[in-house]
Amino acid sequence: MKNVTVIGAGTMGNGIAHVFAQNNFEVNLIDISEKALENALHTIERNLDRLVSKDKISAEVKEGTLKRIKTFTSIEEGVQSADLVVEAATENVELKKKIFQQMDDLSPADAILATNTSSISITEIAAVTKRSDKIIGMHFMNPVPIMKLVEVIRGYSTSDQVTQVIMELSKKLNKVPVEVNDYPGFIANRILMPMINEAVYSLFEGVAGVSEIDTVMKLGMAHPMGPLQLADFIGLDVCLSILKVLHGGFGNPKYAPCPLLVNMVAAGKLGVKSGEGFYDYSESRKAEKISKQFS
Template identity: 60%
Template sequence: MTIQTVMVIGAGQMGSGIAQVYAQAGFNVVLNDMKQEFLERGLGVISKNLTRDVEKGRKTEDDKLAILERISLSLALRDAANADIIIEAAVENMDIKQSIFKQLDDIAPAHAILATNTSSLPITEIAAVTKRPAQVIGMHFMNPVPVMKLVEIIRGLATTDEVYKAVEHMTRKLDKTPVEVNDFPGFVSNRILLPMINEAIYTLYEGVASKEAIDDVMKLGMNHPMGPLTLADFIGLDTCLSIMEILHEGLGDSKYRPCPLLRKYVAAGWLGKKSGRGFYVYE
């Protein structure tokens, strides 16, 4: 199975990062979103990342221009008609993802693989709305995509070995490390990470320590690069809440119950760095 043309749906933080690493690896990339302004913003982020690489001597100006030339912009899902793989990086909402996959199933060529960058939603449920569940797979890139080496590759119930091997091989071409994961809520990364973050929020909620103290304990005592409350702000508290709800519903265990303080902050619109305020205040 040869993969040459890649379509990425969603030009946000994750989608633009995914588009960048594919273009860097020599793939032709179609970056799709609903509005031109979203596409231009995403392309601007890619250009800024590449400029930083040039300034640090990791790439030449010619490398940068060649990478950008391999990325084309798209406002229409019908542009998936020529793609060998489509990677959906839209909002973390099952109804939205299923709607996209239904449309892609009708548009994409018969050989095309349909992948989702979901961080926690079941691959099997997304695949069920298509007529090609054997060709549906999860590719959970880590944020920031150009920097982080890991990609969780998640098999749905029907995903074939051929599709898995093609995606694994392609992931190595991106200079990433693929890790095979089965289809359970939160997969591996978020099943472990988010309960830790949620527990950190509980320690703040219960008055065990200040937010700074909680973060310092994990940074200085456990050698984490950033504290869990800072990390939650970077992920987005709405995203943290959504993943905890998926874990709680999917696994049915009270240990995954989202902390009431997390719910309160999300209800207040304190979503973290992206909204200017979460556990910390950002300029």
């Protein structure tokens, strides 16, 4: 396996492309937006520069990584020679099904098709293809170049051989793969999202403030980041989507999204990516903090 195609040039997609290319895979990165592809390459280069500055990689490795990434706006062109296609589009089941139908029709017959979904059923996605035995989940963690875990999710029909290939492949990326079965939220988000949701409920019910809730979890439970700050980092819209999948999949009210989370998403307060969530990330706020430091 040498040729990898990544569909989606957002935060996860460019991180996945970066990791494969840095580990000597030829990578085709696909997105319908030329601007998104340009931004992805800039992000990858900036992250590589950071690694060079910390002596984690050499300048030669950086240049080789960038040379191994080619960009496309056409799925048909980008998947023609793929051994593996990794879909990293928005967490929307209908969109993913549409992309997988295209991937199935246009990719080589023996190619493995993987999804980076954080909660959507692998079995449901596989059902729209003619190669359900070759459909699998590769749930990378954000930021992809740094985080070691890859949740490898096998659907109902995923073959043992394909699962083993992806487990070994993940190790070649210097990741730690963990095999799990296809249930809503898998393991990572089945455990994480109820915690985040409970933190939002605690805020909603006035038990404590944002910084107080996060401080308790950081200092009391040794979490590197509090649940509300982590939710901002993930994206509140993504958290809401995952909770809806959990709630719909299990039918248990404990997974019902907190009304505060629902309202914040409706208001466009999505966290870091929108400039405001439970915390304020706007440029004016950053400038205010900097001025205070030097005043």
